[in-house]
Amino acid sequence: MNRGILVALLAIAPLQLQAHHSVALNFFDEEITLVGTVRDVRWVNPHASFEFEVANDDGTVDRWVVELLAVVALQRRGFNFDAIQDGSQIEMTARVGYRDHTLLFTGALLPDGTIVTRTGAPPE
């Protein structure tokens, strides 16, 4: 897991809080990429979410809470719900949250090459 990235982001948090007020104010703008397993998906409003388990080289497992858009937004934008299920192995891009162990889902690559975007729109 990229703990170094997390530390760097937290170190510049005051600047980020003032400078970046885009769609999700609770998350840094920078994205990270993690490979892991989806657990306990909850398709709810105002934020769908799941837990994400990332196995480290040293045998430890990091766990994250990953937020998505509201399920009503995902439904109306045509999100690929089948791609994110309990047990899914994905390579996920996400923005790190200001709260510990939180991420904002921005996209995922499935083992079969399927690309899942944050909103369900086709990948650019």
Place this chain on the structure above:
Amino acid sequence: MKLKAGCDFGALLPVGLILAVGCQQAAKAQPNLEGIWAYEARPVYSTPQYTPEGQRRVDSYDVLTDDPSYECIPSGLGRAWDEPDTAVKIEQYEDRVVISYEMFDLVRTVELNKNGHPLQPEPSTVNIDGVAMPTMGHSIGWYEDDELVMETVGYDAGYVTTLRQFPPQSEAIRSLERLRKDGEDRLVVEIAYVDPLTFTEPLTATHSYFRSEFDFIVYGCIPGHRELSD
């Protein structure tokens, strides 16, 4: 559309012709805003001009604790209009307009043609459980030509919106909304916020909607931040 009572053409004959014409003219004067409306694009806000107190509140805003959205509570009136991917339903009655927002299952009842606000205004907006939303104040409304005009006072302190920005509102804030159709299938909502404590000049916002292709749903908000399971 549930407009003014008394336009029963059948009962007005034989002298009903003149009355019917007058009745229809009265009906035309009241815009038909009914329907389910979907968020079209990001609202356009003016650049807030803050008083020192307003700036202080902005500077002290904590993104982790000061946004009540995670508790399924709108920070202010603008937050209810701002939510993308959700719909707003407008129902017009003779004595009131009911505006339902999918976000947080809010139902806002605006009484029409009242002689001002009550001395102790109660919130006009409640959620599906009947819990009042004081950050959205007390509203009264009336029609002016092709617009529904709504004045709101009695707000609790909060933030006009917390989506992308967070202009603070004090309990002194008042707002004036104008809703009108732009063609048959487009709704425009223009809002002016006046708050002598936080703004040196009115904050304005323009929201636009088109007719929703989706049914109006129960949102079913789950409050709180999710934590990692044990």
